[in-house]
Amino acid sequence: MAPKATLGDDLFERLLELIYSCELPPGAIVNESALAARFAVSRGPVREAVRRLQGIQLVSREPFMRARVITLEPRAVRELFEMREALEGYACRLAAQRMDAAEIERLAAGLEHNRSRALGGDEHQSPAESFDFHERIVRASGNARIVDTLCGDLYHLLRLYRRWSGAAGERRSIAYTEHRQILLAIRGRDGELAESLMRSHIARAAENVLRNLPASAEDAGSDAGVSAA
Amino acid sequence: MAPKATLGDDLFERLLELIYSCELPPGAIVNESALAARFAVSRGPVREAVRRLQGIQLVSREPFMRARVITLEPRAVRELFEMREALEGYACRLAAQRMDAAEIERLAAGLEHNRSRALGGDEHQSPAESFDFHERIVRASGNARIVDTLCGDLYHLLRLYRRWSGAAGERRSIAYTEHRQILLAIRGRDGELAESLMRSHIARAAENVLRNLPASAEDAGSDAGVSAA
DNA sequence: AGGGCTATAAGTGTCAACAATTCATCCCGG
DNA sequence: CCGGGATGAATTGTTGACACTTATAGCCCT
Structure with missing residues (x-):
């Protein structure tokens, strides 16, 4: 086709x-x-x-x-999440200013839909749907360059880190609450608050991922890496 | 070599x-x-x-x-500067937290050096040196990913837009004042303020560039471009 | 036996020709 | 006179072979 x-x-x-x-x-x-x-x-x-x-x-x-193939060094993870904080935070601010009402309601509907499904059985589908919320907001920012950078580059890495470190799932219900707060800020057209909330949300996710890392030598500087597989 | x-x-x-x-x-x-x-x-x-x-x-x-080769569409310029605002603002916050005292003083010295030289003759050297200030801060953020994105990708575009639109120079003395404010915020380790100042600084620069654009049909959507050279 | 050097092997960088697709032109019909 | 479709030319995508660089393994020397 x-x-x-x-x-x-x-x-x-x-x-x-x-x-x-x-x-x-x-x-x-x-x-x-x-x-x-x-x-x-x-x-x-x-x-x-x-x-x-x-x-x-x-x-x-x-x-x-x-x-x-790159390895899972804590430094790289930290840098990735910092960049997400900067970019997604700003995208969230823009989205709060630029989304129209119908778009916001679609976002809300999607969020609730995923929640009701998460309360049911499907456990492992969750991370993809968490992405969905973030990705929708990013795409609503109206900035194609930021969208490309996040969805085209950074999200690949993020998915990899999630898969490699196996860290995901237990934060799901917390994430829902935070997502909902972000949505409310967007609905209230409070870009400043929406950005702040998104940053906190991502920072907490970063902590969660960094906690579940194999060797947690954060600021080791020189890397003594994965030689034996 | x-x-x-x-x-x-x-x-x-x-x-x-x-x-x-x-x-x-x-x-x-x-x-x-x-x-x-x-x-x-x-x-x-x-x-x-x-x-x-x-x-x-x-x-x-x-x-x-x-x-x-890409063309100078106002939409792309706006998106570029928005992304700079997000990324450089955050990098500036990180720099304020992470630069050591000696590095800050080197940055200050460079800023004053450029100013004294700007008060002299060399008019056209200025934009490169304005870059220098920004680039130093970005590199001091300690985030290689952000550094690569800004210095490796976005700055190429920025230089192009500057050259194509011919907009540069008259903002120089204003830029010095703003640069100095940013430096003071960094010296005071006020990451929040440093980020805010950097964002305003870039937003003003964006306005300046967008003002000097050939066809200022900002939200025109469809592009009617450069066909005859 | 261990360290450094050389020879071999493996892998990447480069090249010139071939295939597939798009762009420009021209011709034809309306 | 204008629009549509076919034809030829120009451009991009792909291939296999060759040149150069790096890594591995073996050898000699101390």
Whole structure:
């Protein structure tokens, strides 16, 4: 139905999936030739896809060196969440100023819908739906550049960190409360408050993720990493 | 002295310079073959460099379409400055918390040095040095991800907009005052104030740039662009 | 036995040709 | 005179081979 995409674009998605599924675990070396053979394409498209991964900093890059999937260093996690605080906070402020009433009500409906479903059975669906709330607000900011940066780059990383550290779930009911406060601030058109709440919300999530980290040497500086798999 | 860089990396810098010098003006089509012939390399490295330009959104990208240098649309300018407000504001807050005393004094010295030099002759050197102040603060934030996003991506765009719109210079003395206020907030370790001041500073700069725009159809939506050169 | 050097192997960077797609032109019909 | 469709040219996407760099393994020397 959509044969317009190029091979490189497809490969990008597939490599992303490979990383998500931990078939390419953190720290794994990304071999262009091997991947080319695996997907039955030439090295050109693979190279292009890998370069895009490197562009959003999912794999390391040094000129002639072998590329590796990034690892879960506390410093990187901290930096990611700080950037989210800055960007999503501001996006939330913009959304509070710019969303129209109908949009706000759709957001509220989605939030309540997810809550009622969460009170039921589906436990593991939750993180994706938490994303949904954040993503809707970001997209409502009316700033395509911020949207692209968050949804196109940072959220990939965030999903990875969530999956790798296995940290998610127990914060769900708390998250609902915080989400609801944010929604109320948006509904009241209080951009200042909405930004502040979103920042706190993300900061708490960061603490939660950082707590469940393997080696919690936050400010160690030099990295003594994952050598033995 | 540094022959370790690959051709693709060199080409990236050179294409950047080509865009800065308006040899590739806004809206110009970026022809891989032509550039390859011009720089006496194959299309591979050129392709890679162009893809990197596309990655930071300096040239447009659609699968089989010809790539074009982006144009100076008011919407994009607004979005760029909004993102700067979010990111640099937060970076400024972090810097206020994390810079050590010696670093702050170096920043102050640089600011005064530029001022005294600005009071002298060199008029056109000023914008680069204004960047210097901002860039120092950003780098002092201690967040490599934010630093890369701002200094690696957004600042390229910012320089372009400045050059294309020709807007710079008359705000210099005002900028000094605002820079000085920011410095004082940092020295007082008031992250909240520093962020607020930085945001206002950038917002004012945005207004200044948007004022000097050719067609000021801010929320026009559809673009009627530069067809005749 | 351990450290440093060399040779081999593996992997990345680059190139030139081929295939697929889009853009420009021209012709035709209305 | 204008719009639509086919044709040819220009441009991008893809491929496989070659050149260069880095990593691995083995060897010699101390």
